[in-house]
Amino acid sequence: MTATDLDLWGRLRTGDWLDAQEFPPLSYAVPGIIPEGLGILAGPPKAGKSWLALGVLLDVAAGGLALGAVPVGDGRPVFYLALEDGDRRMQSRARVLLGEDMPIPARFSYITRVLPPEVPDLMREWLEVHGTSRPLVVLDTLGKVLRSTRPGEGAYERDYAVVGALKAVADDFPGSTVLLVHHTRKAPSEDFMDSVSGTNGMNGAADFSLVLSRRRHDDSGTLQVSGRDVHESEFALSSEGNRWVLTGGSADAAARAAEAARATAGVGDRMAQVVDFVTSRGGPVSVKEVEVGLEFPEARRYLARAVEAGRLDRAGRGLYVAVPTVPSDPSAGHGVDGLGQPAGRGVPNDDDPPLLWDNGTVGTPTPESA
Template identity: 50%
Template sequence: MSDYLDPSAPDPLDEAFTAAWLTDQEFPAVEYVVPGVIPEGLTLLTAAPKIGKSWMVLGLGVAAATGGHAFGRIRVDRRPVLYLALEDGPRRLQSRLRTIGITEGPRDLTFMTTTPAGAAVTIETFLERNGDRKPLVVLDTLGKVRGVYSGNDAYQKDYGQMSALKDLVDAHPGSSLIIVHHTKKAETTDFLDSVSGTQGLAGAADSILVLRRSRHDTSAVLNVTSRDAAEGEYAVTFNGNTGTWSLDGVNLEAAAQAVEENRATEGVGDEMAEVVKIVSRYPEGVRPKDLETLLHMKPDTLRSYLRRATEAGRIANPKRGLYAPATTATTATFTDVHLPNVAEVADVAPRHLEVIR
């Protein structure tokens, strides 16, 4: 086989490295736009039309540009932000800023409603000019720059588009690109399957956020899966009067617990819901006597609720006289998350700017 190799060509294994070398390395921690939720790299944020995803990324942009609090709770580092609001105009953007309480625009927040030079070139230019400050770019929405594909090569074209955008942020360690996209109309069991388009879009992203909210409900669930952030689902609330999204709880762990509580109490009466919520706050388990005190409920009534909740799978009865949450919120890996400030070194992949115009 070696007889056919060009002796002047580089060795195909020049870029190989051993496991021994790899385990000796010390890499910087991952940079986070929102600690525990949005790490550096390419993030795909998807939701159904008109449920508030543009409000969400506007709030995230303002928080990042000012070093404020994302979702009203999570402190974030200050960085330059470019918001490509390709479905809006200056008048609407000004109105939205005023709605969320911004009367004096942050100097580190820049808007564009069109990209005459093309989306890829525009994003690349902003990242290059601000690369030393770990910039953030928001592209709202992908549909404004994405081609319409069908046929056998649709996956490859979707993957190629996203890879081209990912190459731009990978070339500037610590930088981030959030792309807003729509979910499918059909309901899906796995939230990743809800991303509109082929799986090539999700496959090329570093992180995927799926926002789910009923049209006339203020409560929503934000599903997160990522190569770097902890996977989980968090309860968030949208205030239509102020245009703001807030975490349902004092931190991510509380917001994850709120999802479990809401799921366990869905479709039940107030008293049963209160029993389930109180039990859900004691992962180590709680005894009926303690619940009587906490709930101010008669023993017979409480026993009836506990039996019915256990039979319905809303709470667990791990041993006699002890009740516990039916499931555990997805927060176990939070301790593995490296909070911000140092960017992870990444190799620069070849760019294909012609894929997206």
């Protein structure tokens, strides 16, 4: 048996070994919305992707609330590879997002100039210093480091290789989040996952994808989330002076608002009122409640039409509910507390022993000494 054979056999796992492991729950940069691992944040040009990314970075670095609503705990290190910006624009945007009287967090690190081949090594070096503190890294944009295809290499293979190389860095630092800002296609797509510019190699290599949608000259938008280890979800956002916040002041409210917007898209005002009334209640609603609540005796007919169109569901005889598209609690089922931590754990700090977080590729139980 060769040394290579021994190395391969050393990676082999058995069912009883797997059954005996206790892995930490999935960690989050923003609980219920942005998990650990490597993700893609895509959206149309000038839709506000960079404002969204910078806002989240500053929120995580400062600690407190992200997106105006989601607790992220104490401030943590963040790293922004802002390859389309300079120092002046960075300062200006940070002050717009934070407010003139708020200092830019010391945990916020950034760089504006780096050669494409240097990016993976630069990320790795920074994560070697901060990787045990559940940091957030954002590359803006992926297009700045996307190389040309090599001889004999197709676009899919190139996309998978480039994103896969960055994912390999993220995988070596469990608990860390690396987010790649990218564009969506110009052509519309029924499946938001297909809207990411490039080939399916990008989404295929990434752990999760976020797609920001916004109409021109509109202060509202939606953020759709999908990934290997997260619930497929959709949240309504509002832009307040270029600062994106969750509509309604919570993830639950933002999910309901997105659900209502989807259900009422492209319908008349009266149908929209009926669907919105049912959706906003969060549970089964009777025909009588709709008739009284909207002072609309023809509600039964509109409810039936809404069911036929797939905009509402029947919950029983004479009862109607919203069509479920996202979980009512985006962090449910992940075994995390409000900070995206395993239950009973606080946010790690410099005095704590380093924890090994599992992003689905690392099989080491916690703590490190285990």
